[in-house]
Amino acid sequence: MSKGRYGKHGGQYIPETLMNEIHKLxxxxxxFKNDAEFVKELDTLNREYAGRPSLLYFAEKMTRDLGGAKIxxxxxxxxxxxxxxxxxxxxxxxxxxxxxxTRVIAETGAGQHGVATATAxxxxxxxxxxxxxxxxxxxQALNVYRMELLGAKVHAVESxxxxxxxxxxxxxxxxxxxxxxxxxxxxxxxxxxxFPMIVRDFQSIISREAREQILAVEGxxxxxxxxxVGGGSNAMGSFYEFIDDKDVRLIGCEAAGHGVxxxxxxxxxxxxxxxxxxxMKSYFCQDEYGQIAPVYSISAGLDYPGVxxxxxxxxxxxxxxxxxxTDEEAVQAFEYIAREEGIIAAIExxxxxxxLMKIAPEMDKGQIIICTLSGRGDKDVxxxxxxxxxxxxx
Amino acid sequence: MSRIYKAFEDKKAFIGFLTxxxxxxxxxxxxxxxxxxxxxxxxxxxxxxxxxxxxxxxxQEANIRSLSAGCTMDGIFEVVISIREKTExxxxxxxxxxxxxKYGYEKFxxxxxxxxxxxxxxxxxxxxxxxxxxxxxxxxxxxxxxxxAPTSRERIEMVVKEATGFIYVVSSMGVTGARSEITMDxxxxxxxxxSVTDTPTAIGFGINTKxxxxxxxxxxxxxxxxxxxxxxxxxxxxxxxxxxxxxVEEMVSGIAHA
Numbered sequence: 001m002s003k004g005r006y007g008k009h010g011g012q013y014i015p016e017t018l019m020n021e022i023h024k025l026x027x028x029x030x031x032f033k034n035d036a037e038f039v040k041e042l043d044t045l046n047r048e049y050a051g052r053p054s055l056l057y058f059a060e061k062m063t064r065d066l067g068g069a070k071i072x073x074x075x076x077x078x079x080x081x082x083x084x085x086x087x088x089x090x091x092x093x094x095x096x097x098x099x100x101x102t103r104v105i106a107e108t109g110a111g112q113h114g115v116a117t118a119t120a121x122x123x124x125x126x127x128x129x130x131x132x133x134x135x136x137x138x139x140q141a142l143n144v145y146r147m148e149l150l151g152a153k154v155h156a157v158e159s160x161x162x163x164x165x166x167x168x169x170x171x172x173x174x175x176x177x178x179x180x181x182x183x184x185x186x187x188x189x190x191x192x193x194x195f196p197m198i199v200r201d202f203q204s205i206i207s208r209e210a211r212e213q214i215l216a217v218e219g220x221x222x223x224x225x226x227x228x229v230g231g232g233s234n235a236m237g238s239f240y241e242f243i244d245d246k247d248v249r250l251i252g253c254e255a256a257g258h259g260v261x262x263x264x265x266x267x268x269x270x271x272x273x274x275x276x277x278x279x280m281k282s283y284f285c286q287d288e289y290g291q292i293a294p295v296y297s298i299s300a301g302l303d304y305p306g307v308x309x310x311x312x313x314x315x316x317x318x319x320x321x322x323x324x325x326t327d328e329e330a331v332q333a334f335e336y337i338a339r340e341e342g343i344i345a346a347i348e349x350x351x352x353x354x355x356l357m358k359i360a361p362e363m364d365k366g367q368i369i370i371c372t373l374s375g376r377g378d379k380d381v382x383x384x385x386x387x388x389x390x391x392x393x394x
Numbered sequence: 395m396s397r398i399y400k401a402f403e404d405k406k407a408f409i410g411f412l413t414x415x416x417x418x419x420x421x422x423x424x425x426x427x428x429x430x431x432x433x434x435x436x437x438x439x440x441x442x443x444x445x446x447x448x449x450x451x452x453x454q455e456a457n458i459r460s461l462s463a464g465c466t467m468d469g470i471f472e473v474v475i476s477i478r479e480k481t482e483x484x485x486x487x488x489x490x491x492x493x494x495x496k497y498g499y500e501k502f503x504x505x506x507x508x509x510x511x512x513x514x515x516x517x518x519x520x521x522x523x524x525x526x527x528x529x530x531x532x533x534x535x536x537x538x539x540x541x542x543a544p545t546s547r548e549r550i551e552m553v554v555k556e557a558t559g560f561i562y563v564v565s566s567m568g569v570t571g572a573r574s575e576i577t578m579d580x581x582x583x584x585x586x587x588x589s590v591t592d593t594p595t596a597i598g599f600g601i602n603t604k605x606x607x608x609x610x611x612x613x614x615x616x617x618x619x620x621x622x623x624x625x626x627x628x629x630x631x632x633x634x635x636x637x638x639x640x641x642v643e644e645m646v647s648g649i650a651h652a
Contacts, residue, residue, distance in 0.1 A: 003522075013491055013518045015448045016553070017543035017564060159454055160445065172447045179545060276491045276518070277445065289466050290496030291444040 004193020009309035069363035083375030091202035109164035110301035111143025113187030118152035188231025189308035192279030203237025255297035256324035269322035346375035407616030415465025433646035513537035607648035
């Protein structure tokens with residue numbers, strides 16, 4: 001059995017061409033994660049550049065309005081570049097530099113991971129190329145320009161469904177063609193081992209901080225920790241340090257699109273089946289012959305037909321629950337949290353907020369929820385306006 | 395003696411690739427037979443996949459054409475049965491792991507044996523994950539074809555040691571301007587392979603001229619042409635038969651003598 005298993009999920013299902021490189025990455029990571037200088041450099045970048053620790057904010061108005069559990073938001077939206085993606089890219093791009101690479105490539109859906117990678121590449125003097133589905137370059141045109149401002153070259157991927165999965169395909173092909181000077185900075189807890197582990201480790205700073213912060217203000221652990229799930233990196237980062245705290249419920253909120261009973265959905269846990277794709281064994285939206293299904297969500301960041309292998313494992317053993325949230329519910333939550341708390345949250349994060357709005361009123365007043373706001377919603381404003389029938393273009 | 399082994403017996407092998415169901419499954423049978431008549435000694439049949447991450451744009455598009463025309467694994471097995479009524483040419487599938495995983499490893503290998511498929515190339519199944527399918531494949535006498543890349547280096551001995559059928563040597567990293575000191579040339583790779591095993595080698599990726607066929611077949615035991623054949627099918631569609639025959643005949647004439 002190969003390495004990087006989460007129960008039966010995970011593994012390294014990639015072409016032979018990449019195997020040597022993936023082993024090198026694994027060795028480099030195992031070395032540098034314990035290297036005092038690397039740890040110190042990354043810690044400095046996190047504090048002084050990304051703005052960590054991120055706030056654990058008590059949402060008093062929402063708590064009162066929903067009339068149940070106390071609601072805390074872990075504010076990853078306040079990080080530099082506006083999402084949790086910076087946690088991972090600072091780690092990976094620094095690692096790439098230590099490995100002697102001069103170039104990084106990355107896929108992006110909503111553009112957040114692309115912007116974060118381009119940012120880290122600018123800061124750390126690396127050449128940077130971003131692959132983005134053509135449809136997403138239209139949905140998130142502002143982020144394309146942002147990446148270009150940061151010095152990155154953006155490739156619009158025109159194959160397949162022209163969304164996130166096709167961007168991942170393009171990145172894998174590019175990395176296969178050019179491994180010597182390039183590291184593929186994968187944006188989520190997915191792909192072949194060691195990526196799910198590396199991304200989880202860099203993102204687990206979310207739960208490491210949140211756990212300390214909640215103990216400091218409440219003197220106890222939360223009852224629920226929740227986050228949105230596409231590939232699953234902000235959720236994995238939010239869950240990780242709470243996994244051993246058996247009384248903490250972990251809830252991942254995935255994108256149901258028009259609904260899990262329609263074919264316009266991206267809710268992998270709800271409608272997916274076991275498969276092997278993008279280097280990993282996990283759950284995927286696919287047909288009976290294993291052809292990967294075109295998926296849909298209003299959120300470009302959750303528009304992915306698979307989910308990270310550790311999430312698949314947490315689902316299998318019943319440690320985490322995964323719930324689908326529709327476009328309409330997410331948009332309502334997007335509007336609600338803006339009105340109620342003065343926070344414009346990413347449409348991705350709004351999927352978690354939507355489910356929070358369902359469960360908080362049913363919980364006792366003494367109970368505590370931590371919900372991760374993975375990113376800010378500035379990028380989504382025009383799309384939400386259009387969803388509401390307002391003709392607004394960036 | 396396996397059919398694959400016979401393809402390399404006393405001669406260098408020309409291996410032609412096409413995507414099953416492109417443009418239709420009926421044409422796949424005709425094209426396979428045309429390539430055999432033109433002198434191909436083994437045919438690689440691609441099982442279409444929605445997301446072929448190890449293939450370039452030409453084969454990606456063939457996959458889309460085939461899937462849009464309704465090609466399925468069961469349909470491909472039916473065509474193989476029909477081909478087997480007419481020829482003993484060795485047939486090898488190229489399939490991404492998920493299409494086999496969903497079909498079921500045992501059921502897939504069983505059907506290969508029944509229908510007369512001799513081996514399977516799985517581009518996203520490296521040596522480290524082979525145990526997935528090897529028990530089922532061995533039971534049915536199906537060869538899981540080993541791939542070796544220019545980046546394989548110290549892995550070569552490990553990955554080819556127990557290789558059966560033939561060894562697929564990836565000739566290049568596929569993108570111009572990306573050559574580097576960490577990659578090896580094919581002569582060096584084939585040399586190492588031959589010091590470890592007698593399993594024949596075939597070189598593929600980016601080959602499309604008679605001169606390349608001559609050069610590579612002088613180094614290895616066979617050459618594989620894929621994209622160039624698929625491009626002819628893309629251009630001529632249902633009428634591609636005679637063009638394929640002409641092209642393969644020309645390429646086969648470049649094969650070095652054993």
